[in-house]
Amino acid sequence: MTPILRVSDAHFVRDGVELIAPFSLTLEDGQRAALTQPTPNAAKIAARIAAAIVKPTCGSVFISDFDTRLQPPQAKRLVGFVPADGFEGSTRTFARELKFRAQVWNLELATLERSAADVLAALEDLKLEYARTVALALAPDVHLIVLECARYGVVERIATLRPNAAIFASSATNAPTTHPPVIEFAVTVT
């Protein structure tokens, strides 16, 4: 079976400064992994590399059989990306965002709305802005969920909601101590 995420010696350099040291990992359906970075920016970049949003300077990233450098749209279709920032906007804006995603992802709006409503109901104790961000990411049928600067306890909640999906979370070591990244290391990250 093809792993859902294969990262081989991916690292990221900007203006001659290595922001992400080389890392490798393999994730299969239902597995979880976390990557801790020294700064929030580095954590964001690591998550975006795993979600096919940013291309690594060196190394390769495959999501299922798709090389994120060559086939990013195909790879992104399998990923639910949860950005660090919450969704800022009213209920109407959220509904518009769902409609927009239904059009761009070419999905049925009713299915997407039902799925998002289920996620929101399951995460009702979370801050609404962040719950909406998670709902937008999880609304399409995704196989890999990537969390950028994961918030406390969210990974476990998502794992309960989508037990078959692989989860990759990044976090920063200098994150506030009130929100420690408590994430199970199911897979060894080298």
Next chain:
Amino acid sequence: MNALRATFAIARREMRPYWLYSVGARILLGAALGTLDTFRFGQGLIVMMILAVPLGVVAGLEPRIRDLTYFIAPLYGRQLARAYAVTAATAAFALPCAFLVANILSVRVLADSAIYHDIGFSWTSIDQSRGAPLQVPTEWLVAGVALAMTVASVIASLVGLSATLRRGLARTAYVALACLSGYFSFLIIAATAFDVPFLLGAFAAALLLGFLALRAFGETLARYDPVPY
């Protein structure tokens, strides 16, 4: 079909209130200049000729290119580029088109105005061998200039799109390049205005410039990494 649906969804998302205000302001300005030109030839036209290209470049700078939502979406760079182009070109169209429509309508309303029709402008055909000098009615001249400026401002907006992903000097250089492309497109159209084959060639050259700018922007978007600073 999916690509088209996604393209229009992005374009519609980008046509947010700020964009509507911006287009509204362009339409008002264009209408005012078009009406002004009816009373005194050149007064509105020259201002429109000066402003259309820079405002076209501004239209190219308006889309929220760095919005992470677009990079999360399963889209190719070219699809994103097309959507931004639709938004930018629509805004760029507004000023010259509003000018033209206002001018035509106000000339119709003031049809008996001797001031407007007795300006006495005439042009001699570039090709003298064709015979008598070619008399160009003022309305045609204004309409022709407005159409040429429409093309020029759209080209400027398409080249200007590439400035959105740059910073500092590169951004300034792209803005300057966009202005130059716009005025260049206008000049080649104006210079060949009286010779249909050359005029078609000039339009083709301007469109090619816009196409190449859009393609380059698509490539840049495909290579762009939304990295936090």
